[in-house]
Amino acid sequence: MTMAASTLRRRSLRLERVDSVATDATVRHIDQLDSETLGAVYRAVSGGRPVTTAETDLEPGEVIVFTDYYRVERV
């Protein structure tokens, strides 16, 4: 049970609003995301819902440009 929960946590992502972007960051605009990933980003930003790696192609560490800048972080 503990391992399963731990695995699940590792596969969860959250979006952290950031004010600036490092020069070596990977940055994508939401128009570069597929419909499913775009929907997941919108739900995460508007409703604070976590994102799972299975439903998106988001990469931890990258920054997504939406109405603000959001860095993808592991939960």
Add this chain to the structure above:
Amino acid sequence: MTQYVIIGDGISGSSAAETLREEDPDAKITVITDEGEPLYNRILIKEHAKGKLPEAPISIHDEDWYAERDIELSLNTYVTSVDTDAKVVNTHESGEIPYDKLLVATGGTPTQLPVENSDADGVHHFWTFEDARGIREHAENADKGVIVGAGLLGIDFAAVCGAQGIEADYLMRGDRWWRYALSADGAEIMHEGMREVGVEPVFDSGVDHFETDDDGHVTAAVDPNGDRYECDFVGAAIGLTFNTEFLRGAGIEQDNGIVVDEYMRTNVDDVYAAGDLTQFYDVLLGERGQNGSWGSAKEQGRVAAVNMAADEEAEGFQWVSSYSITHFDFPFLSFGHPTLGDEHAERKYSDTEWRRIAFKDGKIVGGVLIGDLSPQSKFKQLMREQRVVADQADVLLEQSVDLDELAPPQEQ
């Protein structure tokens, strides 16, 4: 060994080059561009102009990317003509480049306002990374702005002015922003977003001419009503002129862009086109369409390359595009062809939420979502399925869309 030549290193040309290398490992591939740098992220250059994003993350490929894939990249190279009989691309300084198959992916250039002093210092057009650098540098020192062009490109200038602290007037010819896709209700949400960042929409206006000082720097815009708007920064975005001049005499059919079928083929053998300069046959729309979105351009390049390499009708282009505006506190997304269709349904939900759906023959062909993007994937799904749903618009206009509430699709 097949020789492929791609003119243009935007996302469609670069996507095609990558796909061609995968599909045809032994081919000779040449990419020609008149720009001085390899592929960069054209969607993000507006963020650089706003002063929010540094340069480095905007670059996508360096020259090594091409070398590693044995793709010859020719920067700063101007194509002067194409001889489709001899199958040769003529360049200004790099001689003749022969091809077996050619892809034209040259995109467009901002159309200059046809008014007096539109070439004055301080009047900016916005398309390339180099444009963005110049706009950023000037915007950081400007105080008063004027924006011209009430569409998806013009609003980027409004965002630049807002982010850079430039107090600006946005001169629009009609009574609202993007009047071809938005009603007064939808447009007013956008107008309020502009006002909140210090940009004032001015309706039934436009530009008759610009005034300059003795050094040739813009000092004011005068609209057709005679009203004068002082400014030291102007953003003009009235549309794109497609870069096809070098195709004169090549026999390639054009109609405000290059006409291609769903396989990205022109009417001339072994000549293909991709990206925002195409008038492509849209299988979902059932007629020709045109689209300038990043995803569409990338997919067109990939599909063109698949068909070029296969030398047959291997894959047709079928795509539901998205174009977002992310400059304000609320999101904005248009999809498909929101300005087309023979029927529309819309609803306003709050001061920042509005939705409009365009139908053709009862099927969704596009739409605009402001504030609430939650139904976007469902609408795109219905569009791809080509379901007749216009008679159930009330279901689609519910705040929370449940596709199970739609009547089952009728057998064709």
